[in-house]
Amino acid sequence: MAEAALRKVTKRFGETVAVSDVSLEVSDGEFVVLLGPTGAGKTTTLRLFAGLEHPEEGQVEIAGHDVTQLAPAQRDIAFVFQQYSLYPHYTVFENLAFPLKAPGRRLSSAAIKKRVTEIAEMLRIESKLKNRATELSGGEMQRVSIGRALVREPSLFLMDEPLSSLDAKLREDLRVELKRIQRELGATIVYVTHDQLEAMTLADRIGVLAEGELVQVDAPREIYERPANIYAAQRLGSPQINLLELGALAIQDAPDGAKTIGVRPEDVVINGGGVGAKVLTIEHLGVESIALLDVAGSQVHALLGARTRLREGEEVMASVRPGAELFFDRSERRLDGAARRGDAAHED
Amino acid sequence: MSARSTAYSVGESSTWTKWIAAVLVIGYALVAMIPLVWIGMTGFKSPPDSIAYPPKVFFEPTLEGYVNLFTTRSRQTDEYIESLGPPETWYDELVRERNMVITGPSRFADRYKNSIVIGFGSTFLAVFLGTLAAYGFSRFKVPLKDDLLFFILSTRMMPPIAVAIPIFLMYRELGLSDTALGMILLYTAVNLSLAVWLLKGFVDEIPREYEEAAVVDGYTRFQAFYKVVLPQMRSGIAATAIFCLIFAWNEYAFALLLTSGEAQTAPPFIPIIIGEGGLDWPAVAAGTTVFLLPVVIFTVLLRNQLLRGITFGAIRK
Ligand SMILES: Nc1ncnc2c1ncn2[C@@H]1O[C@H](COP(=O)(O)OP(=O)(O)OP(=O)(O)O)[C@@H](O)[C@H]1O
Numbered sequence: 001m002a003e004a005a006l007r008k009v010t011k012r013f014g015e016t017v018a019v020s021d022v023s024l025e026v027s028d029g030e031f032v033v034l035l036g037p038t039g040a041g042k043t044t045t046l047r048l049f050a051g052l053e054h055p056e057e058g059q060v061e062i063a064g065h066d067v068t069q070l071a072p073a074q075r076d077i078a079f080v081f082q083q084y085s086l087y088p089h090y091t092v093f094e095n096l097a098f099p100l101k102a103p104g105r106r107l108s109s110a111a112i113k114k115r116v117t118e119i120a121e122m123l124r125i126e127s128k129l130k131n132r133a134t135e136l137s138g139g140e141m142q143r144v145s146i147g148r149a150l151v152r153e154p155s156l157f158l159m160d161e162p163l164s165s166l167d168a169k170l171r172e173d174l175r176v177e178l179k180r181i182q183r184e185l186g187a188t189i190v191y192v193t194h195d196q197l198e199a200m201t202l203a204d205r206i207g208v209l210a211e212g213e214l215v216q217v218d219a220p221r222e223i224y225e226r227p228a229n230i231y232a233a234q235r236l237g238s239p240q241i242n243l244l245e246l247g248a249l250a251i252q253d254a255p256d257g258a259k260t261i262g263v264r265p266e267d268v269v270i271n272g273g274g275v276g277a278k279v280l281t282i283e284h285l286g287v288e289s290i291a292l293l294d295v296a297g298s299q300v301h302a303l304l305g306a307r308t309r310l311r312e313g314e315e316v317m318a319s320v321r322p323g324a325e326l327f328f329d330r331s332e333r334r335l336d337g338a339a340r341r342g343d344a345a346h347e348d
Numbered sequence: 349m350s351a352r353s354t355a356y357s358v359g360e361s362s363t364w365t366k367w368i369a370a371v372l373v374i375g376y377a378l379v380a381m382i383p384l385v386w387i388g389m390t391g392f393k394s395p396p397d398s399i400a401y402p403p404k405v406f407f408e409p410t411l412e413g414y415v416n417l418f419t420t421r422s423r424q425t426d427e428y429i430e431s432l433g434p435p436e437t438w439y440d441e442l443v444r445e446r447n448m449v450i451t452g453p454s455r456f457a458d459r460y461k462n463s464i465v466i467g468f469g470s471t472f473l474a475v476f477l478g479t480l481a482a483y484g485f486s487r488f489k490v491p492l493k494d495d496l497l498f499f500i501l502s503t504r505m506m507p508p509i510a511v512a513i514p515i516f517l518m519y520r521e522l523g524l525s526d527t528a529l530g531m532i533l534l535y536t537a538v539n540l541s542l543a544v545w546l547l548k549g550f551v552d553e554i555p556r557e558y559e560e561a562a563v564v565d566g567y568t569r570f571q572a573f574y575k576v577v578l579p580q581m582r583s584g585i586a587a588t589a590i591f592c593l594i595f596a597w598n599e600y601a602f603a604l605l606l607t608s609g610e611a612q613t614a615p616p617f618i619p620i621i622i623g624e625g626g627l628d629w630p631a632v633a634a635g636t637t638v639f640l641l642p643v644v645i646f647t648v649l650l651r652n653q654l655l656r657g658i659t660f661g662a663i664r665k
């Protein structure tokens with residue numbers, strides 16, 4: 001059952017088309033991540049769900065009802081904003097209680113207290129309840145703003161880069177926690193980020209946004225392996241997918257209409273035959289190493305094991321794991337029927 | 349790193365610099381306060397002391413100025429005063445030493461009350477209307493917004509007294525001359541442009557996300573304004589209120605022109621406190637001192653808000 005959906009929704013700001021003809025269905029208990037670079041229309045898409053923006057065309061549905069004409073308060077949603085989500089003049093407790101005290105909810109103050117305490121414990125901020133919102137660390141603030149969404153049990157959670165202002169370590173912690181909480185509550189979440197790692201780890205499905213258009217919506221692995229086009233292929237994977245001219249790296253059997261070949265760095269094989277290449281740089285990152293190769297004038301990234309003996313300036317042979325290459329046509333769309341990655345070793 | 353080197357690190361100033369800064373600030377404060385202190389002192393001098401030359405710094409304090417400020421008196425013969433019997437109060441006694449008797453209260457208390465009603469009334473109105481207008485200009489799509497804002501500001505581009513004659517005639521026609529309502533409306537009109545502009549700056553600084561979060565959580569727009577925006581505008585409102593009050597409180601020209609009896613405020617009244625044989629300087633000084641108090645108290649009460657507000661958002665978190 002679709003818990004929430006956008007149906008052919010378009011939103012313009014003057015000349016800018018922020019969201020263009022987007023259709024997206026989110027099922028009950030699903031975690032959908034919208035991924036895209038800055039200005040792609042991620043925030044606008046969330047705001048359309050929330051009713052903070054009104055679409056020029058199309059419908060918004062939540063919990064099976066057309067809510068296109070409804071005000072945000074009537075939509076039964078919770079929103080975690082990209083920034084500024086806590087009220088500085090309130091304590092943490094008051095911030096968490098604020099959504100519960102809204103007119104029409106009519107909860108007793110004992111019930112409010114109980115619920116806030118529960119959520120604070122879940123997010124491990126119970127010792128900070130009496131602090132002012134401004135007296136928190138960045139990580140605690142983010143927890144509280146996520147908590148503000150969690151105190152209610154809305155049909156749909158909307159989260160706009162809730163972890164973006166945190167350092168890497170904290171981000172990872174909160175990411176894991178958020179996923180755990182989502183599973184525990186069975187919450188339906190639309191989550192926005194431009195961080196591919198966040199998208200890969202959190203999402204049941206990822207929606208790739210490009211300039212207001214939804215390029216592809218699929219499971220993370222599916223997008224990684226079968227991207228709809230070059231843009232989607234570039235969004236996932238680090239280093240990015242190598243894009244090569246037809247015929248490079250001795251790749252054959254290109255389907256009709258192919259113009260570009262995409263090869264993931266982990267699919268580049270060194271010294272297993274192929275064509276001559278020169279190692280330009282090599283970066284050791286601990287568990288893996290990234291080599292930048294010069295193959296007949298084009299630069300190719302290759303992902304190697306941690307213990308590679310390659311040196312800068314060395315001459316090697318480079319090829320592609322058979323069947324791992326992706327073919328894209330003139331309009332950058334992936335050609336179907338082309339290669340699937342075959343190696344079972346990758347299927348861990 | 350030694351403790352010594354941290355003491356001279358960038359953020360923290362050394363003891364020496366602090367001392368120099370303190371001396372400079374206190375020195376400036378003293379210079380700036382000399383006229384105020386002099387007025388305060390003059391209020392407690394006797395009339396001869398107040399015009400003595402060279403000026404007296406040390407003198408015998410008396411409450412004569414304050415008594416004269418609040419009373420009207422008439423000169424009487426010694427026989428008459430003796431026939432009254434012993435003075436009933438300390439101020440009767442004070443007045444009789446100068447061969448006078450108190451004939452009643454002066455009009456100062458009424459004028460002072462007018463000042464309070466008109467000053468605080470117009471400040472409240474200007475800030476109230478200004479807050480709503482500023483919120484509207486900041487958050488809504490108002491047609492011709494920029495032109496309207498410029499128009500509002502343009503009312504401040506000439507000295508208000510330039511429109512004195514038209515306002516005088518208008519008020520006479522409308523029956524607003526010499527009424528508290530008329531003065532409140534006038535001061536509100538003059539202050540409103542300042543209030544709208546100052547407050548709009550403060551509303552602009554408050555991220556919309558706060559209200560949007562409240563609206564998503566189930567609050568109406570007005571509740572979001574009341575519960576989320578207004579508390580964060582506190583320092584801005586305080587700063588604006590003080591500016592408005594200071595203008596309305598000190599305004600002299602319109603008060604002189606438009607009020608003469610009923611609604612006269614303190615500023616045009618104080619200079620015409622006439623004593624025996626010329627101006628009664630201690631009474632004028634006493635009036636000025638009492639006149640200063642409300643603004644001082646108001647400012648002290650709001651000082652915490654003001655410190656943050658007066659930087660106009662520059663240092664606000
Ligand atoms: N209120 C607005 N008025 C005018 N243009 C807007 C408005 N909001 C968004 N836009 C435009 O719409 C486009 C999409 O903006 P949006 O905020 O959705 O991007 P985003 O994907 O969230 O980016 P980011 O990662 O930087 O947050 C941008 O080109 C932006 O300039």
Ligand SMILES: [Mg+2]
Pocket residue numbers: 042043044082160
């Ligand atoms: Mg955004």
